[in-house]
Amino acid sequence: QKEVEQNSGPLSVPEGAIASLNCTYSDRVSQSFFWYRQYSGKSPELIMSIYSNGDKEDGRFTAQLNKASQYVSLLIRDSQPSDSATYLCAVNTGSNYQLIWGAGTKLIIKP
Amino acid sequence: DADVTQTPRNRITKTGKRIMLECSQTKGHDRMYWYRQDPGLGLRLIYYSFDVKDINKGEISDGYSVSRQAQAKFSLSLESAIPNQTALYFCATSLYTGELFFGEGSRLTVL
Numbered sequence: 001q002k003e004v005e006q007n008s009g010p011l012s013v014p015e016g017a018i019a020s021l022n023c024t025y026s027d028r029v030s031q032s033f034f035w036y037r038q039y040s041g042k043s044p045e046l047i048m049s050i051y052s053n054g055d056k057e058d059g060r061f062t063a064q065l066n067k068a069s070q071y072v073s074l075l076i077r078d079s080q081p082s083d084s085a086t087y088l089c090a091v092n093t094g095s096n097y098q099l100i101w102g103a104g105t106k107l108i109i110k111p
Numbered sequence: 112d113a114d115v116t117q118t119p120r121n122r123i124t125k126t127g128k129r130i131m132l133e134c135s136q137t138k139g140h141d142r143m144y145w146y147r148q149d150p151g152l153g154l155r156l157i158y159y160s161f162d163v164k165d166i167n168k169g170e171i172s173d174g175y176s177v178s179r180q181a182q183a184k185f186s187l188s189l190e191s192a193i194p195n196q197t198a199l200y201f202c203a204t205s206l207y208t209g210e211l212f213f214g215e216g217s218r219l220t221v222l
Contacts, residue, residue: 008151032209043201043213044154088153092209098169099209103153 002027004091006102015111019076023089023102026070032092033065033072037085038104044088048074079109114138115214117202123220130189132217134202143185144203144211145169145177154201160185192221 156169
């Protein structure tokens with residue numbers, strides 16, 4: 001059974017601090033990794049995708065991938081109250097681009 | 112207007128009724144998906160289609176059927192709705208890269 005694990009939270013972070021979200025996956029052949037943000041009652045929206053080991057930065061967001069340890073993380077710098085949401089990790093484990101989803105981590109940014 | 116449009120957005124129905132959820136997209140993507148989201152369980156794939164003549168079952172297809180009427184249209188049917196099909200349903204599209212773009216969701220309640 002291919003799995004993607006996330007801490008459900010809630011993760012509470014003070015405004016302006018760095019929020020660190022983690023995700024582990026079970027299938028070593030996974031190739032593509034995605035972070036989505038979902039506000040309550042809304043649809044998921046793509047924040048970052050990462051395909052190779054290392055860091056990928058986009059504005060205040062940094063995705064980190066370590067295939068040897070089978071984890072992917074998302075860092076949010078200078079956290080804002082508007083970052084409060086559930087963050088979903090998704091992993092592609094095959095050639096047909098079906099995604100396996102984590103259950104999400106709820107992030108709360110406290111003013 | 113949204114690139115991925117779902118109708119209806121909310122529906123309350125009774126056990127045994129036939130329900131159709133419709134999805135249309137203007138993104139020009141070949142790949143379309145239907146997901147179900149339940150609290151604490153994350154997103155689960157019901158069906159997916161990589162082109163008009165291609166329909167594939169996801170991990171939870173029992174009790175559901177789909178129709179790909181055109182590149183831009185993908186419908187999900189519940190032939191005889193039951194209460195445990197109460198959930199939030201999302202349609203999504205993607206390119207071959209696997210990055211998903213979601214509709215706004217259809218909240219279905221089966222009494």
